[in-house]
Amino acid sequence: MRFSVSLTSQPRSSGMQVGLQAVPVVGRLGFRGAWQCVGVRRIPAIALAVLLNAPGFGLHSAAEAQSKEPETKVEGNVCTAAGAAVAEALVSLVNGAEEKVAETQTDGDGKFVITVARPGKHWLLEARKDGFRPVRVELAGLGEGEGRRCKVVMETSEQARVGAETGETSKTMEYSDEANFTIAGVTDWSGAGVHGSDAKVRTSETLAKETAALKSNSANSASGSRNDASAHRLLGDAKEKSGDAVGAASEYEKAVKIEPSEENYFAWAAELLLHRAGLAAVEVFRKGAAAYPKSSRMLAGLGAAHFADGQYTEAAERMCEAADLSPQEIAPYLFLGKMEKAAADLPACSVARLKRFVNEQPESALANEYFGLVLWNKGRREQSEAEIREAEGYFQKAVAIDPSLGEVYVQLGMLYKARGENHKALRAFQNAVKASPKSSDAHYQLSLAYRRAGNAEKSKREMNTCEELRRSADAELEKERRQVRQFVTILKDGQAATPK
Numbered sequence: 001m002r003f004s005v006s007l008t009s010q011p012r013s014s015g016m017q018v019g020l021q022a023v024p025v026v027g028r029l030g031f032r033g034a035w036q037c038v039g040v041r042r043i044p045a046i047a048l049a050v051l052l053n054a055p056g057f058g059l060h061s062a063a064e065a066q067s068k069e070p071e072t073k074v075e076g077n078v079c080t081a082a083g084a085a086v087a088e089a090l091v092s093l094v095n096g097a098e099e100k101v102a103e104t105q106t107d108g109d110g111k112f113v114i115t116v117a118r119p120g121k122h123w124l125l126e127a128r129k130d131g132f133r134p135v136r137v138e139l140a141g142l143g144e145g146e147g148r149r150c151k152v153v154m155e156t157s158e159q160a161r162v163g164a165e166t167g168e169t170s171k172t173m174e175y176s177d178e179a180n181f182t183i184a185g186v187t188d189w190s191g192a193g194v195h196g197s198d199a200k201v202r203t204s205e206t207l208a209k210e211t212a213a214l215k216s217n218s219a220n221s222a223s224g225s226r227n228d229a230s231a232h233r234l235l236g237d238a239k240e241k242s243g244d245a246v247g248a249a250s251e252y253e254k255a256v257k258i259e260p261s262e263e264n265y266f267a268w269a270a271e272l273l274l275h276r277a278g279l280a281a282v283e284v285f286r287k288g289a290a291a292y293p294k295s296s297r298m299l300a301g302l303g304a305a306h307f308a309d310g311q312y313t314e315a316a317e318r319m320c321e322a323a324d325l326s327p328q329e330i331a332p333y334l335f336l337g338k339m340e341k342a343a344a345d346l347p348a349c350s351v352a353r354l355k356r357f358v359n360e361q362p363e364s365a366l367a368n369e370y371f372g373l374v375l376w377n378k379g380r381r382e383q384s385e386a387e388i389r390e391a392e393g394y395f396q397k398a399v400a401i402d403p404s405l406g407e408v409y410v411q412l413g414m415l416y417k418a419r420g421e422n423h424k425a426l427r428a429f430q431n432a433v434k435a436s437p438k439s440s441d442a443h444y445q446l447s448l449a450y451r452r453a454g455n456a457e458k459s460k461r462e463m464n465t466c467e468e469l470r471r472s473a474d475a476e477l478e479k480e481r482r483q484v485r486q487f488v489t490i491l492k493d494g495q496a497a498t499p500k
Contacts (some may be wrong), residue, residue: 016250069340075113075120076150085110086129094124127152131142137235142363178319183249183272185488200307202477203342207335208306212270212459214297214331225478233267245275245487250467256284262292277487278309296326300335312343320349323356333357337370340377350374358394365402369411378419399431406436413445422452433462 004119076092078086091112093102114125132154206219214407236251263289264466273281285302292298323332336350337357351374358367372394377388392415398408400414413428426449432442447462 022487028306034346062097071115071117073113073115074125074148074150075111076148076152078112078129078152078154079110080154080156080309086152086452089127089132089154091152092126094126122395124364125150127154129154130157138355158420179253180283181277181278182216182490183246183280185246187486200312203338204304204308204480206338207307208270208273208276210331210335211297211301211304212274214270214300216393229255229261229264232258233264236267238269240271245271249275249487260291262288262295264296265291266295266298266301269298269305272487273301273305273308275487276308280450280487281305289495294325296322296329299325300332303332303335307339308457312339312345315339316346316350320347320353323353327356327360330357330361333370334366337366337373340370340373350379351378363401365398365405365408368398368401369405369408372408373411376415391415399435404435406432406434406439406442409435410439410442410445413449417449420448425449426453436467440466440473444470 008352037175078089078091080086085106085108087106087108087110089106089112091104091106092115093098093114093116095101102114102116104112104114126134133156135154208298220299232251232255236248236255239245239251240248249268249271252264252271255264256268265284269281269284269288272284282302282305285298285305289298289302299318300321303315303322306312306318307315316336319332319336319339322329323336323480326332333353336346336354340346340350340354354367354371354374358364358371361367372391375387375391375394377390378384392412395408395412395415399405399412409428409432411424413432416422416425416428426446429442429446429449433446436442443462443466447459447466450456450459450462
């Protein structure tokens with residue numbers, strides 16, 4: 001999971017507060033595999049924070065204070081969710097260049113201390129042990145001479161598989177664990193805590209809206225309290241429509257506590273995701289997926305929440321699982337395709353699933369576009385002309401099926417330009433503008449193509465159109481972001497909750 005927060009430092013003599021940002025390593029990172037420190041502080045959602053207030057931590061002797069390279073010290077303990085010490089876990093400190101600068105093992109009590117002389121602002125702390133999920137955390141804002149104290153909670157690999165392997169579902173499920181967060185209010189969208197490039201942010205927002213629009217694929221409510229739970233869920237729907245997002249989230253949570261059905265879990269998690277509470281959405285979607293392992297949309301929602309939280313590998317893996325669970329559902333494939341556009345380094349599972357999508361639906365323009373994009377990205381990375389030619393074929397088929405796909409013409413133009421076929425590239429970009437006249441990217445690429453062709457006047461005209469469209473699109477996006485406000489979320493102190 002990822003915790004993101006701004007740094008607030010105080011004089012060394014009075015302690016400091018720091019934010020931790022957890023990022024995935026490989027495979028699933030269980031919510032119980034969390035980095036937790038003492039103290040809580042309110043921040044904009046998507047950027048849930050666990051903060052540490054350690055008075056006196058980081059005090060140095062007079063000799064150390066005079067050193068040109070004051071030591072940075074990170075210490076703490078590693079334990080299981082039950083509180084048992086994890087001995088002989090390998091704990092490493094990694095710098096911003098992904099170089100290990102220090103490494104140690106936990107002692108019999110699970111304690112560790114790492115000291116490094118080289119100062120720096122960007123550090124990663126990594127914990128590994130056979131039989132446990134690896135955990136990686138970003139120590140945001142760790143400066144020279146500062147200290148950090150952390151409690152590391154690791155989840156065993158076996159625990160991560162229990163939900164799916166036991167087959168114990170919601171028939172006997174009770175909601176007895178409190179959420180690890182509270183919604184304190186809303187704030188205007190500011191981009192605080194948002195992960196990735198602008199393209200990834202926009203893709204995340206699209207995925208959030210499309211996740212909320214998914215229809216239920218199951219009816220898992222069957223208790224005497226159904227009417228009460230449904231009433232709270234419907235009231236949540238009404239409050240969301242009226243602009244009371246905090247009230248809506250509260251009603252959805254009440255519905256889950258009364259009846260932890262698939263529908264109620266999904267409504268609550270989707271509301272959190274829609275209002276950019278990425279980490280909170282991950283928690284609730286994960287609980288829902290554990291309780292309803294056959295819910296494809298729950299896994300797809302979990303993938304979208306991971307993407308919002310900047311965990312792109314985790315996001316793609318959950319989408320792949322959703323596609324495998326219900327191969328006839330196209331939403332996971334479409335989500336994967338959008339993610340491929342924004343993050344071109346997704347895991348191999350996405351390649352296999354998008355290939356299956358186009359094989360099973362060869363007359364789908366989007367299936368051809370997305371798999372063509374996979375091959376185009378892969379061909380460029382590996383300098384494989386064969387895969388680039390194959391990508392060209394899929395792109396051409398996509399626009400033959402649906403000539404309105406301006407983005408595909410843009411990709412074709414980029415492909416031709418990379419080959420040095422400038423005339424074909426120019427024609428492709430002209431087709432892109434014709435198909436999508438409001439696409440700033442299409443006008444931008446056409447402007448560059450005209451410049452390469454020596455037509456300065458047309459190049460300038462297209463660039464002016466591009467800039468005008470971008471200003472208009474940015475203004476519209478800002479308006480939309482003000483309407484869909486961002487949750488202010490507080491992460492509670494304590495273990496991450498897991499549904500029974």
